[in-house]
Every structure is written in structure tokens, then in C-alpha cells.
Amino acid sequence: MSFKRNSLLLSLIGGLLINQTISAATETTPLDAKASTPQQLGLMQGIPPAAEKVVNFSNFLQFPFTRWSFSHIREVVPTVQVSRGSGAISALPRAERDDIDSLTFTPIGSDKPMTWEQSLAANYTDGIVVLHRGKRVYERYFGALKPEGQHIAFSVTKSFIGTLAAMLVADGTLDENAQVSRYVPELKDSAFGNATVRQVMDMTTSIDYSEDYADPKAGVWEYGRAGHLIPRPAGYTGATSLYAFLQKLKVEGEHGQAFAYKTVNSDALAWVVQRATGKPFAELLQERIWSKLGAEQDAYLMVDEVGTGFAGGGFNASLRDMARFGEAMRLNGHFNGQQIIPESVVADIRKGGDQSQFAKAGYKTLPGWSYRNMWWVASNDHQVFTARGIYGQTIYVDPKAEMVIARFASYPVATNSRIDPTSLPAYTALANLLMASDK
């Protein structure tokens, strides 16, 4: 990535930049993790905060305002509750290890080793929990996140709707081979009309819509404006709800040929799931998963202007509760004394999707991976599978190492390809450390 492209990306996605002179050229570099915390910058400090310290709907997706907003989404936009229910909190015993911070690994594409602790700053981690055999061996919070607070999970949300859809396929409520239009007639004339539910679940649809965050004309930005997830310009005349936008999407090629990561699939799937069950996504998620985990906190979901929950990326939860969900997945769906997700559903996810179709998408940091039920599946010797969200959100399940990592972050730019090099090898190193100490 050239300096010029890099700057463009930062200017588009990032916000406040500091100028640094690098050799002869003038280059902009975002504030580092420590310098960009809300405390350090005084964001939302003071009653009321000074004008330049305010984070609200006008800037909440711009770095470094994201360092505050990602832990305070409900203070910025409308949200719907996903209740923890009234059951007891499930145990997640603390068994802190002191050998993790100093663990070293070599980032992808680098020849210089890095410590685990350094990687957290490199990734602008807001919080991270590592479970080993269900015990918290490592837990840290930075910036604005607190153990009892919720952080936006972005596309980790997709793995929830994907799991729910797979659960409904498993119990016969949903036919994965049916066309989307059977459940949602309103999508008949859209790109989704003749796609099957399965193609949507695995994102092998072919839709004329771009997820390129660096392109201000990309569909993903239009989508955000439709859902009022980002501000609309004056005189805006586009779609005014998530589902109104979905109906306008046109087909690009033939479905079922290649993996193409497009957020709109997740909301189309949510529409299908909600029609099949008659229940809003938030309610279904609460009923089938969240209220069964023994979560510590209620979670919540961003909604658009007609009350539709944003299944593509609007889920917010506490870090420990995200780890609980990861642990439930690691334990093949059995957690907190009950089979929450059918074993067959977890098995189907772990088996992965079509690797050759995935390869066509060209993810350099994810060789041999695939996408199944909206989970990212490594199909490596550890059988790793993960939920991934933009800006560094992760649920990382390593069955072989009996390890689950939940991480929230607010990386300055919206690209996991910049985050993976200092996180995936760190997770592998940690898995090896945990396995080695078992011996």
C-alpha cells in the first residue's frame, strides 16, 4: 500500500491525524494506542465536554473518536436491548497467568519479533479476554472499555445471525435450499431474489455492491446512510431503511461461484430468519442464545429508523459475555448446563465452507480459510474458527488448544488485513504456550 493510498484511507476512515515529517515526504500517522485513549485526549470529559472533545453522531466512526464511541454506541444512536434474562451468571473463573505479556511471536510479513503485550497496543485493543479450558487466564481493558461495559462487535454480529439461521435450518424452520424470495417476497426483484438461503448464509451471492471502505462511492457507505448508521448529507434522497436498500440491489454475476464478503447478505439473512420465525432479530437472539449463556450484562443492537436491528454489524456486548459465547462454540454448543446451539450446527461451522470459492476473494492473511454460516474457518491443524469484525473485533476459537479469545478494538482504519499480521500469529503463539504448559 503506497503512502498516498494509505493517507487517503486514513483521511476517509480516520479522523484527527497528527502530522509527522518522515524523511523528505510529509506523511500522516494516526495517534498510537496510548496517545489516542479518551482519557489522554480528554474526549467526552467535562460536564459538558468542550466542543472539540464531543463525540456524537457526526464523528463517532472517525478515529480517534472511535476510541470512545465504540464503547458507548447507545449514547450515540438508537438501540434495542438484548436481555441477559433473569438466570444466574455463569462461572468464568479467573486463573491469571503471568507468562503471557512477554510471549513473543513474529508478525506476518515482518522479521522482527513482537511481544504479546506490544501486539495489544499495535492493534489498538480496547479489551481482551483469553479463556483456557473455560478459565480466564488473561484479561485486560484499555481506553474506554470496562468489564461491565458493552463494546460494538461490528461484523462479529454476522456470526450470531449465521448461527441462528443454521439453528433454524437444523430444526427444520428454515429451508437452506429455498430461494430467499420464498421468505421475503419484497426481495424477489433484487439481487437476492433467486439466491438460495444457503448462498446468503455463506456469502456466495453475486451482488453489484462494494464493501471497499476506501471508496467513498462504495455501496457499504450508501448502506450505512440508508440505515442511518452514519450521517446523511443535506437533501438526502436515498433509501431510509436497511431493507429498503436491500430491495434496490442488483445482481452482478452468477450466485454460488465465489465467496464475496458483503454485509448486505447478513441483513438479507436476518430478514429471512425473522420472516421464518415471526420474531425480531434482537428477540430471537435473546431467546435462543443470549439469555441462555448466563451473561453478565444485557447486550444491545443498533436499529435503523424503522426499528430493524442491524444484523450486519450492530451488536454490542460485554467482553466476558462474548467470551462466553465463544466458549459455548468451543464446547460444541453445550454451555452453562445446557445444549444452547445444536452440536450439528457447530460441527457444520467447524467443517467450514468451500475453500476454493473462498480463495477467489484473495485474502492474503487467510490462506486455506473458508466462510460458513457467517463464521471464518481456518481449517488448520488447530481447527480454528472465528468471528471477525472490522477495526479488530474477534471471537477466536481454538479447539485443539482449548482456548477462546474475545477481543474488542478500535484500530484507526477499517481493514483487518492490517490487523491480522499482529494478531493471528500472536494467537497461535499463545495457543502453543497454553498447550505446552499442559505437558
Place this chain on the structure above:
Amino acid sequence: MSFKRNSLLLSLIGGLLINQTISAATETTPLDAKASTPQQLGLMQGIPPAAEKVVNFSNFLQFPFTRWSFSHIREVVPTVQVSRGSGAISALPRAERDDIDSLTFTPIGSDKPMTWEQSLAANYTDGIVVLHRGKRVYERYFGALKPEGQHIAFSVTKSFIGTLAAMLVADGTLDENAQVSRYVPELKDSAFGNATVRQVMDMTTSIDYSEDYADPKAGVWEYGRAGHLIPRPAGYTGATSLYAFLQKLKVEGEHGQAFAYKTVNSDALAWVVQRATGKPFAELLQERIWSKLGAEQDAYLMVDEVGTGFAGGGFNASLRDMARFGEAMRLNGHFNGQQIIPESVVADIRKGGDQSQFAKAGYKTLPGWSYRNMWWVASNDHQVFTARGIYGQTIYVDPKAEMVIARFASYPVATNSRIDPTSLPAYTALANLLMASDK
């Protein structure tokens, strides 16, 4: 109130009206309680709901959309959490009585008796809990409210900030005789500048600002637009935060002469309280009261565009939790095994404010009442004191009858003078019933 004035009020405050021909004249009457439930009207039903069934920021304060929105505020506007904390839920045992629905009383200004059950519909009650000696003798939910859901409390919120301020006066953190400008220099040149904290606490300030909801030019509407609690017109150039608006208010006469109910006092007080403690209102409320009640649910508070909690009316909580707070007040601040609010603070509230100053405000349904620490105090033989919110929100404490009533409602028009006639005498009748059955 004439038909014309009535219609104007309904048109301004209410929303959808049905036309009914009353004798020769054409009169508009709002849908009744049963006909206006979201279920009956199909509000927010369907995924997504049909355009005319959508409730969002454009209509959420218009009846009958209020029947849904008042139980779903966080799905419409930004809010901040007021956590219940991690303690056990405090007991509120059920001891249902079957003689309450049929209880009769005579509404103020009427000669026709009404049953308790009828009064709930007459008042568009969304939910009501009656505690007698701490036990739930009556509990009902209507419309969109559920036991585990939160409802907006409107001006009941004021009693929370008033109680917190009184607690801070009691512990010496706040000087009630100091001028507001000592704590908030930004208010020096406003109407609040030379008012004392005590005058603000008891709303005896004299401010050029109208709380007349029937007047579209009233300050209260400007205030709502400033806080973005209601939509702003295109090209809006007014204040863009609650506190920016407060700074522009001018004095009307002399402070300390008469009670004048103006919401801006509550937010000015919140600003003082937050400056005195260095903590946001939501955090202070959580720390000092909410997390100590053994509440069942987290509560939440509406915030403006700079993150300021709306102390004048933005609190949302579950009905049972509101009853818990009422019970704590009835028990002189001691509840859930601890002294949450100092006994002296509750005693000061129960003693009431200046009745002659209150009388000047001319509340026909509240003879002999007064206002103290943002509580309404009857000073009658039952020593009743209450928190009151527009559209029928109530925490009603009757120490003599050992009774607490918490009620949420969505009355079609914003005037308690229309609600009191069918509620206050009903509460008195119920108190007498409960006392009689003790004998």
C-alpha cells in the same frame, strides 16, 4: 377547557385522532386506552413494519405512537445506561389482592363513581404496581409495557436529581445557600446566575420561560429542540445542547417569591450537582441510588448531542424498580438492607416546601400541596408525597397507609390536571381500603 382549546391541545400534543360526530358539532376524540394499544393499531408490527405503522423520532411524542414509544425510548433516541450493579435482586413479594379492581371512588369534579379498574383505562395506564408494606398487592401491565421492560418516567426524573442534590447538601458536598454561578460559572449571566441552589431545588426561581405545552412558541419546545429530544425544523439555528439553552435564559422577576414549575431548573440543578461531584448524572444516580436498590433491571437516561443526561425528564426504568425506589422513600431511605438515602433527606422532603408560594401557581387539583427537593408533597393527613411526570407517570408514597404506587402511562395529552381527577382520589380510596383491611 373549551372544545376549541381542547382540540388545539390534542392537535399539538396528540397525533392520530379519530373523528367522531358528537351531536351537531364535529369533535375529535383520541382513541381510548384499549383501542390505542400498539397491538390493536399494529404499531411496529411486521418485519419491517408498514410505513404508517412505524414509530420513530419523527412521531414518538405524538399519541397514539406514544403507546409504543414510551416503552421503547432507547430504540428511538440515544441513551446512557444506569446499571443495576451486580448485587442480588431485592425481594418484592407478591401478595395479590382480589378486591382492588372493583374498588369505587368518585373522580374530582364528577358525581359519577368509577371503579379502580376503570380508572386505569381512563388514564391510559401502561403499568401499575401497588406495594402494601413492601408486598405487591396489585400489578398490571397494558399496551407495550412488560415487567422486564423500561418505560420513560418523564418528570419523575426530577425527583431523582432533587433527591441526589439533597443528599449532597446533607453530606456537605453542596451548599444550598450558594448561588448557582458558584458551581457553574457558565450560568452567571443567565436567569440562574443569582439564584441559590435551594431556589433551583424547590423551583422558586423566576425565569422567562414557559412550560405551556399548548403554546407552540413555549420555551419548553425550544428546550426540547436544543436537547434534540424532539425533531428540529430544517435550517434550525437554535441551541444544540441542553446546557447551551440554559445559558440563554433570562430572569423574569425576583427569585424566591413563588413556585413556578419549569423543567429547566432540574437540568440547571443537574449541572450544579455534576460540577460539585465531578460525575455525570447517570453515574451518580447509579452509584448513590440505583445500584443499591437491588433493582431487577438496568435503567437508562436520554442524552443530548453532547452526552448530557436529561435530568428534567429522560429517565427510563422498570415499573417494579420504580416501586422499589418509592418503597425506599417510604421507609425513610432504608431499603435492601442499607440506608440508601439519609433519613434527614427524606424527612426534609416529607416536610414539604412553602405552601403559600406553591399556592401562587394555581394547581386546582393540588390544594395545600408544595414542592420540595423536586418532590410534590401533599401535607395531608396521610403525609403523601409523590414524584410526578407528564402523561401520567407517578411514584406515590402514602406513609400512613404504608402504600407505594408506581405507575407508567401514556395519556393522550400532556397535562396532569386531566389525569389527577381519576387518579388521586383512586389512590386515596385504595389507601383507605388497605388500612381498613388491617383492622
